[in-house]
Amino acid sequence: MSSYAAIGIDIGGTHIKSGLILPDGKVLASRKTETEASAGKAGLMAKLAGLMQTYSEEAAAAGVKLAGTGIGSAGYINREGTVAFATGNLPGWSGTTLRADIEKLSGLPAAVDNDVNVIALGEQWLGAGRGWDTFLCVALGTGVGGCYIREGSPLHGRDGFAGAYGHMVVAFGGEPCTCGHRGCWEQYASVTALKRLIRERGGKTLIEASPPELFARARAGDETAMAIVRLYAEYVATGLSGLIHAFNPPAIVVGGAVTEQGDFLFDLIRRHVLDMTMPAYTAAPVAIVPAELGGTAGMFGAAKLLFDRLRAEQS
Secondary structure (H helix, E strand, O other), X not given: OOOEEEEEEEEOOOEEEXXXXXXXXXXXXXXXXXXXXXXXXXXXXXXXXXXXXXXXXXXHHHOOEEEEEEEEEOOEEOOOOOEXXXXXXXXXXXXXXXXXXXXXXXXXXXXXXXXXXXXXXXXXXXXXXXXXXXXXXXXXXOOEEEEEEEOOEEOOOOOOOOOOHHHOEOOOOOXXXXXXXXXXXXXXXXXXXXXXXXXHHOHHHHOOOOHHHHHHHHHOOOHHHHHHHHXXXXXXXXXXXXXXXXXXXXXXXXXXXXXXXXXXXXXXXHHHHHHHOOHHHXXXXXXXXXXXXXXXXXXXXXXXXXXXXXXXXXX
């Protein structure tokens, strides 16, 4: 067994997923706790301090050295590890000097990044991204986010905010978005958007159906349900095709609850992507695959973020 371990923490608006993880990916301990975001920054920092203390004790009991903490957080994280902006899902979180605060609390190194970036790192390390040192990762959830892994590392952009793919405009003057603009991709490709499609197009029989119920009905031959699934797949493919033209990736890993539908959904997405993309970009096939790690990807990716920082400092 390795002589050291990292704490990996994935902070979401509803839950915090965390683990004590070895460099080979083995999990010594893990837990899922409520974020209790309504307690604000002070409450969340106290919760993180408690988690780090617990894992420190568990590392000591296992006879391994605690190397530090990696954190993935919702929000826009700059290069200094500060939360430049967070939505109302994490009240008071904007402006938090997260990396510095965690290092002060723990007395150990910390590494901090956006939640989708660490999801991509987790999938590259232990999930669907294995074998590619360059690929795109897209997360379809309440909104849509993404990350471009280039030669093993996330592409951060000038300020560290790269990856807001959900705010690419795909329909000029289209659906209003929470960002204040209209026609953003996440208003068509997110799970939130899929729920809206069901309400708008489901008729009397489907109007209250959940996304899993929609897919079940489509699989059973319901024509209305299948029409909604096809339209949703086309919306997802619209953004993916744009990303292929922008980044020319060998693969796209797609995460989120809809990935549970497997090839039933993904075959539709792949066909639409081929129809929308210039042949030169797909002459060598672009793999479009579902993520494999589910809700644990961020926890693993956060630990890898810390391990990568330590390796870079030692080289």
